Amino acid sequence: MNKSVYVSIVGRPNVGKSSLLNAILGEKIAIVSKKPQTTRTRITGVRTDGDTQYVFLDTPGVHRPRTSLGKFMVDTARGAIGDADLDLLVVEPRGAVGDIEEGILKRIASRKVPALLVVNKTDAATAKQIGDTILAYSSRFDFAAVVPTSAKTGEGIGILMEEISRFSREQPWLFPEDMITDQPEQQIAAEIVREKMLRMLNEEIPHGTAVVIEEFSEEGEMLRIRAEIYCERESHKGIIIGKGGKMLKEIGSAARADLERFFGCKVFLDLWVKVKENWRDSPRLIQNFGYRKD
Numbered sequence: 001m002n003k004s005v006y007v008s009i010v011g012r013p014n015v016g017k018s019s020l021l022n023a024i025l026g027e028k029i030a031i032v033s034k035k036p037q038t039t040r041t042r043i044t045g046v047r048t049d050g051d052t053q054y055v056f057l058d059t060p061g062v063h064r065p066r067t068s069l070g071k072f073m074v075d076t077a078r079g080a081i082g083d084a085d086l087d088l089l090v091v092e093p094r095g096a097v098g099d100i101e102e103g104i105l106k107r108i109a110s111r112k113v114p115a116l117l118v119v120n121k122t123d124a125a126t127a128k129q130i131g132d133t134i135l136a137y138s139s140r141f142d143f144a145a146v147v148p149t150s151a152k153t154g155e156g157i158g159i160l161m162e163e164i165s166r167f168s169r170e171q172p173w174l175f176p177e178d179m180i181t182d183q184p185e186q187q188i189a190a191e192i193v194r195e196k197m198l199r200m201l202n203e204e205i206p207h208g209t210a211v212v213i214e215e216f217s218e219e220g221e222m223l224r225i226r227a228e229i230y231c232e233r234e235s236h237k238g239i240i241i242g243k244g245g246k247m248l249k250e251i252g253s254a255a256r257a258d259l260e261r262f263f264g265c266k267v268f269l270d271l272w273v274k275v276k277e278n279w280r281d282s283p284r285l286i287q288n289f290g291y292r293k294d
């Protein structure tokens with residue numbers, strides 16, 4: 001009989017949830033940026049070792065939402081907490097328990113899901129900060145285990161996998177052995193473009209963008225991708241395009257390099273920028289842009 005375990009990765013924005021998922025899988029399937037609220041949907045990552053399949057759900061960071069999109073993101077994360085066999089609460093080594101984490105722990109307790117505490121970014125912290133964080137959280141909640149990690153250096157990932165494996169049960173695998181994510185190729189392509197905007201544009205502008213793939217076709221050895229970037233204001237459109245189209249060109253060439261690496265072929269990427277005023281507050285538009293419950 002095969003074994004498997006479903007693991008939700010939860011925490012506030014920017015603590016390194018998606019980075020951890022990528023480190024565990026040994027492949028980048030979830031986009032990562034310095035800006036909070038990078039992940040917008042639940043992303044499944046699968047790792048199969050021997051007779052055990054590990055299914056990870058990366059989730060948007062829990063925050064106080066100000067838009068319909070934000071509310072969708074937080075609902076998605078909260079939903080994933082109760083859906084798993086095991087929750088990983090990922091935190092930074094900040095010492096005290098934060099209010100967001102308090103809320104997450106209440107939810108974990110009410111859904112009666114066992115949880116591991118993952119103290120990430122150990123490479124950027126002192127032993128005292130890490131120790132204080134472990135103490136603060138351990139006195140607040142009865143974690144099945146506490147694992148310090150660095151998604152950046154890979155420290156602690158092996159121990160984390162060992163701790164998770166103790167929660168695997170005899171149950172059939174849900175994914176083929178060689179599958180690594182459930183995201184369709186088009187979604188990965190859209191996410192890569194969004195990641196470049198998060199990295200290259202300032203503050204609020206990338207948070208107000210969505211990427212829709214309008215064409216995705218193979219032409220011989222080449223992949224032709226046409227993507228539409230939606231932003232919230234005419235002024236944002238100007239900034240995304242830049243003087244003489246310079247910014248859009250830079251976003252495009254950074255995205256193309258990643259796309260070519262990911263798909264293993266030449267990519268022709270065509271980007272268009274459009275405006276949909278305040279789309280993040282329109283339940284209809286956020287659905288159209290792919291942010292819907294499955």
Ligand SMILES: Nc1nc2c(ncn2[C@@H]2O[C@H](COP(=O)(O)OP(=O)(O)OP(=O)(O)O)[C@@H](O)[C@H]2O)c(=O)[nH]1
Nearest residue numbers: 013014015016017018019033037038039061151152
């Ligand atoms: N130094 C250091 N930085 C890290 C580590 N893990 C993640 N980061 C950085 O932290 C930032 C946020 O990482 P993400 O993986 O996008 O964080 P997230 O929790 O998925 O964020 P949201 O999707 O917004 O909820 C990025 O700049 C990462 O490079 C780590 O172990 N050490």
Ligand SMILES: [Mg+2]
Nearest residue numbers: 017018038039
């Ligand atoms: Mg993320």
